[in-house]
Amino acid sequence: MSTTSSVTGTGGPAPVPSLRVVTRRIADPGDLLGLVPANLPATAIFSWLRRGDGIVGWGQAARVDTIGADRFAETSRWWTALVAEGSVDDDVRRPGSGLVAFGSMAYSSSSPAGGTLVVPSVVVGRRGDEAWVTTCTPAGQPTPSVHLEARPAPASPQGVSFGDGSQTPTQWMGAVATAVSRINAGELDKCVLARDLTARGLAPLDTRRLLQRLSTSYPNTWAFSVDGLVGATPEMLVRLERGLITSRVLAGTIRRTGDDERDLSLAAHLARSSKDLVEHEFAVRSVADRLAPHCDSINVPESPFVLHLPNVMHLATDVAGVLSSRSTSLALAEALHPSAAVCGTPRDAAEALITELEHMDRGRYAGPVGWLSAGGDGEWGIALRSGAISPEDPREIRLFAGCGIVAGSDPAAELAESDAKLVPMRDALSS
C-alpha cells in the first residue's frame, strides 16, 4: 500500500500518510543491488551507492510529486509534515538508517518533470561493517518481516539501438560554435550545453543490471536510481552530515586514451590548462558563493585536483563548510542548483542561451538527485552520466551529456567530450 500526493502549486498542503518506520541491524547482506527483487518497474527501484556502501530501496510507502519553481519548497513542506506524522524506531542511527526518502528534481522550473520524493517500503543500507534494513508501513499495520536474499542475476539488455535525440551531432556542434561566438562577443563567460540520445532495447531495461554495471565499472561515482532516472554521477552537489557540508565541484574535462602513461601526462596538462582552470574556477565560485550564507566557516582549496574516472578525467575541488542555519540538505541543494558546472556564468545569461540553443527539456538530467533523512541530512548529487527510462515504454531510455563552453572551446572537441561522457551509460546498455 502506498500514499501518493501531488502538489501543483495551486492547492493547499499535500496530505501525508502516517508511517511506522523500523530499522534493525542485520548481518552483512552482500551486494545490496543483488537483493532488489525482480520484475519491479524502474520507478520502484532506488539506489544511492558508492563502493558498495549506501542505500538501496524498493516499493513505495509514500510519494510526493511537485512541479514548477516551488518544487523544492513544496517537497520540503511535505517532508516536514511526513516526518512529524511518522514514528521511527531506529536501532542503528547511521546516515541512511531510519526514515529516509529518495528524490530527484528537474533541472528547470519550467520542466514538466517537476520533482519527486519517495519513501520506499524497504531500504537496505551499509556503511563500512554495519548493515541494516528499514521497513516503512502505514501506522496501525503490523511491521512486515523482510526476507533478504541474493536474487538471480538480472538479464543484460539485448539489442539496444541508439538514435539521435533533439539535435544531430552536427547541429549540436553548430550550437557550440554559436555559444563560443556569444562568449567572444562578451555576452557571458561560460555556458554548459547538453545533448541527448535515445536508446531502445528489445525487452524492458532492468534497472538492477544498469546499476550493477555502473557501480562496478565506476567505483569513484555514486550509482543512483530514483523514479526511473538511472546513472553514475561523479559530482556531489551537496552532502550534509551532522552539520558538516561538503560539495565536490567538477568542471574541466579531458578524455582518457586507455594508455596509462599518456593519460598521466594528459592529467598534468589538464591541471595546467588555462581554459580548463578558468572554466573550473567559475564552477567553484558559484558553489562557494551560494554556500557562504549557510555556513559559519567555509574551506575552498586553492587549486583543484584531477579526478580519474575510467572514461574521462576532471578538474575537481572539494568544498567544505560548517552549517550555520537549520537548512536541510534539500534546501542546500536548492540554493546551489544550478551551479556553473551545469549552467554557466552569469547564471541568467547562461540559462537564456541554454534555452535558445539546446532545443530540449533536460528533464531531471543535471538536476539534484539523492536522498534525505528525517533530520534533514542527506546527499544530493548532480544527475550526470545518466538516462531517464521512459515511463510509457520501459524498453526506452533517454541519455544526456553536456560540456562547459568557454572562449577557447572547439565544437568538435566538445562533441568528442560529450561522447566520452555518454560511455558509462552506453556500456551499461550493451549486452
Ligand SMILES: C=C(O[C@@H]1C=C(C(=O)O)C=C[C@H]1O)C(=O)O
Ligand atoms: C554536464 C556534464 O558534466 C559537467 C561538465 C564538465 C565539463 O564541462 O568539464 C565536467 C563535469 C560536470 O560538471 C555532463 O556530464 O553531462
